Amino acid sequence: MQVENRAGVNHPLAVRMGVIAFLTQSISFGCMFGSFGVLLESAEARLGVGRELSTLGFPLVTLGSTLLAPLVGMLAGMFSLRRLMLLGTGMVSLGYALLGLTHYYPLYLAAYGVLIGPGMCLSGQVPPSILVTRWFTFNRGRALGFVHMPIMIAVLPVVVALVLRRYGMNAVYGALAALIALTLVPIALIVDYPPSAIDPGGEDDKAEAAADPSMTTGQLLRDVRFWVLTFATAAILGGQVMIITHLVPMAKGWGVSDATAAGLLSLNSFAGIAGTLLFGWMADKWGGRNVLTFACLDSIVLWVILLFHPAVPILATVVVLIGLHGAAALPVFGMAISESFGKASFGRAFGLGNLGALPFSVAAPPVAAAVFVRTGSYADAIAIHLALFALGAALVTFFGGRALPRPASVTP
Numbered sequence: 001m002q003v004e005n006r007a008g009v010n011h012p013l014a015v016r017m018g019v020i021a022f023l024t025q026s027i028s029f030g031c032m033f034g035s036f037g038v039l040l041e042s043a044e045a046r047l048g049v050g051r052e053l054s055t056l057g058f059p060l061v062t063l064g065s066t067l068l069a070p071l072v073g074m075l076a077g078m079f080s081l082r083r084l085m086l087l088g089t090g091m092v093s094l095g096y097a098l099l100g101l102t103h104y105y106p107l108y109l110a111a112y113g114v115l116i117g118p119g120m121c122l123s124g125q126v127p128p129s130i131l132v133t134r135w136f137t138f139n140r141g142r143a144l145g146f147v148h149m150p151i152m153i154a155v156l157p158v159v160v161a162l163v164l165r166r167y168g169m170n171a172v173y174g175a176l177a178a179l180i181a182l183t184l185v186p187i188a189l190i191v192d193y194p195p196s197a198i199d200p201g202g203e204d205d206k207a208e209a210a211a212d213p214s215m216t217t218g219q220l221l222r223d224v225r226f227w228v229l230t231f232a233t234a235a236i237l238g239g240q241v242m243i244i245t246h247l248v249p250m251a252k253g254w255g256v257s258d259a260t261a262a263g264l265l266s267l268n269s270f271a272g273i274a275g276t277l278l279f280g281w282m283a284d285k286w287g288g289r290n291v292l293t294f295a296c297l298d299s300i301v302l303w304v305i306l307l308f309h310p311a312v313p314i315l316a317t318v319v320v321l322i323g324l325h326g327a328a329a330l331p332v333f334g335m336a337i338s339e340s341f342g343k344a345s346f347g348r349a350f351g352l353g354n355l356g357a358l359p360f361s362v363a364a365p366p367v368a369a370a371v372f373v374r375t376g377s378y379a380d381a382i383a384i385h386l387a388l389f390a391l392g393a394a395l396v397t398f399f400g401g402r403a404l405p406r407p408a409s410v411t412p
Contacts, residue, residue: 011194014135014143020186021128021147024085027183028092028124030152031176032061032116035160042169047105057112059362064117065125066358070217072126073351077214077344081127082190088122089187091115093180100173123183125354129334130347134193140338141288144331145280150272214344220352225340228399230356232292232392233333236299238360239385240326243268245365247319250378254309264319271320272327279328280335288336289400295325295332296393303386307379340400360388 036058044054075084095115102108128147136143163172220226247268251261283291302325305318337349368381 010136010138013191013194017131017135017190018143018146020190021131022149023186024089024183025124025128025147026149026152027179028089028120029150030156031092031096031180032120034153034156035172035176036061038157038160038164039169039172042164043108046103046169047108049105053105056109060109060113061117061120062358062362064113065121066354068118068121069126069351069354070348071351072121073130073347073349074217076127076130076347080190081131081192082187085123085127085187085190086184088119088124088127089180089183091119092123093177095119096173096177096180100170100177123187126347126351129330129350131190131192133334133338133343133346139284141280141283141291141331141335142277143280144334145276145278145283145328148276148327148331150269150276150327154269154273215341215348217348217352220341220345220349223341224399226337226349226352227356228392228395229289229292229333229336229340230353232296232396233329233353234357234360235385235388235392236295236325236329237357238364238388239299239303240322240329241361242364242368242381242385243319243322243326246368246372246378246381251315253378254315256312256315260312264316267316268319268323268326271323275324275327276331278324279332283332283335288332288334288339289396291332292336293393293396293400295328296389296396299325299389300386300393303382303389306382336400 040051040054044050047054072084092115095111098107098111098115102111129144132143132147133140160172163175215223244265247265248258248261251264252258256264279291279295282294286294299322302318302321305314310318333353334346334350337353338346341349364385367384368378371381371384372378
C-alpha cells in the first residue's frame with residue numbers, strides 16, 4: 001500500500017511512523033538499560049538489600065518483556081498498535097513512579113517485573129518493528145536499523161549519574177517517569193496501516209500475501225526457516241551479551257588497565273549506534289538472510305582475533321566491530337523475517353524470535369563465567385561462540401529457504 005510502488009516510494013507518512021517507532025523504542029529501552037546500573041547502589045541503600053537482591057530487577061525485566069513478546073506479536077494483529085503502545089507506555093511510566101515512591105523491596109521487584117518489563121514489550125520491543133514493517137516496503141532494512149539505534153542507552157547513563165548526584169534518587173525516577181510519559185503524545189499519532197486508498201491496486205502487498213499468507217504460531221514453529229533465522233540471530237546476540245558482561249575482566253586479564261578496559265566497553269556500546277544503520281542499509285541491498293549469514297561469518301574472524309589477546313589498538317578495533325554486529329542483530333533479523341514470512345506474519349514471527357533467542361542471551365554470561373572459573377581463561381568460552389557463529393551461518397545458508405518476491409526499487 002505505497003505511493004507509486006513501481007518507482008520505489010513509500011507512503012508519505014512512513015517517515016513519520018518511523019520516527020515515532022524510533023522514539024518509543026529508544027526511550028523505553030534507554031530509560032531501563034541506561035539507568036539500572038547507575039542506580040544500583042542508591043537502590044540498595046534505600047531498600048536495605050545487597051547486590052545479589054538489587055540486581056534481580058534486571059532479569060525480571062528481561063524475562064517479562066521477552067516472554068510476553070509472542071503474545072504481543074499476536075495481539076498486534078487483533079488490536080491497534082496505538083492502543084497497545086499507549087497501554088505499555090503507561091505501565092512503564094507508572095513503574096518508574098512506583099520506584100520513586102517505594103522503600104519496600106517486593107514493590108521494587110513488582111515495579112520491574114509486573115510494570116516495566118511487560119510495558120516495555122508492549123511499547124518498545126515488538127510494536128515499533130511491526131509499525132515500520134507495515135509502512136516501509138522500500139528501505140525497510142534502513143528503517144528497522146534506525147528504529148533500533150541505541151542512542152539513549154549510550155547517553156542516559158551520564159545524564160542519570162548527573163541528576164542522581166545533584167538532585168537524588170527520587171528526581172531520577174520522576175524524570176524517567178516523565179520522559180516515558182512524554183512519548184504518549186507521538187504514540188497517539190500512530191496510524192496502524194497505510195491507507196488503502198493511496199494505492200488502490202495494492203499489487204505488491206497482494207503478491208506478498210499470495211506468496212506467503214499469514215501463518216499461525218504452530219505453522220511458524222514447524223517452519224525450519226524460522227528456527228535457523230532465530231538461531232543465527234541468537235548466536236550474535238549471545239556473543240554481544242557475553243562481551244558486554246565480561247569484556248572488562250577479560251581485557252584486564254590480558255594486561256589492559258582498568259580505565260582502558262572501561263573505555264573499550266563504551267566503544268562497544270557507541271558502535272552499536274552506527275551498526276544498526278550500516279547493517280540496515282546492507283540488508284536493503286543484499287537481503288536480510290544474506291546479511292545475517294555475513295554477520296555470523298564476520299563474527300568468526302573477529303572472535304578468532306580475540307584468542308590471540310591482541311594489543312589495545314587492535315583490540316579496540318575488534319571490540320568496535322563486534323558492537324556494530326551485536327546491535328544490528330535484531331533489525332537484520334526483522335528484515336529476514338519480513339522477507340521470509342511477509343508483513344502479515346511479521347509480528348507473530350518477530351515476537352516468537354525474541355523468545356527463541358532469550359536462552360542464548362541469558363546463558364552466555366554465566367557459561368562464560370563458569371568456563372573461566374574452571375580453566376582460568378576465556379579461550380574456551382570464545383571457542384563456544386565461534387562454533388555457534390559457524391553453525392548459524394551454515395544453517396541460514398543451507399536451510400534458510402528463499403525470500404518472498406520483493407518489489408523492485410530505484411532507491412540506492
